[in-house]
Amino acid sequence: MMNTELTQRNLTQVGEEISHELGAEMIKNYQAANPLDVKNYTVGRNILDEILAQPGCVGLRFYNAYNEIGEKTLVYTGVDEFGKSIVKYSVVNSEGSLDSKTAIVADRIRTEGAGIPADDSIFADIWEFFF
Secondary structure, eight states, X not given: OOOHHHHTSOGGGOOOOOOHHHHHHHHHHXXXXXXXXXXXXXXXXXXXXXXXXXXXXXXXXXXXXXXXXXXXXXXXXXXXXXXXXXXXXXXXXXXXXXXXXXXXXXXXXXXXXXXXXXXXXXXXXXXXXXX
16 A cells, blocks of 8 residues: 555655754754764765665655664665655666666764763754854
């Protein structure tokens, strides 16, 4: 059964710009409620560009995960217009025949701040960025 809500909207338009003040408030609220959680994730542009360049990719999906040594991380994939994670896509091989290629599933992000209780000095870095 297909989720009609996802197919009735254009997934390329999911997400929107918010104000710096709202972003800072959202971060502060989360970190206050989860002081020992990972503070942020950093992902490089190259892998994001590679995922978005896959045929049929209209966005990204991020999954909370644990890596091989038990650290919190993100696993991310491309998502198609129907809201499904892209796991394979069709390509034309060198002989001109249709073939299937395994899609990119990515990790290897950089995390910062895990296990460090939130305090005003940590928030100072955030506020300097936003204000």
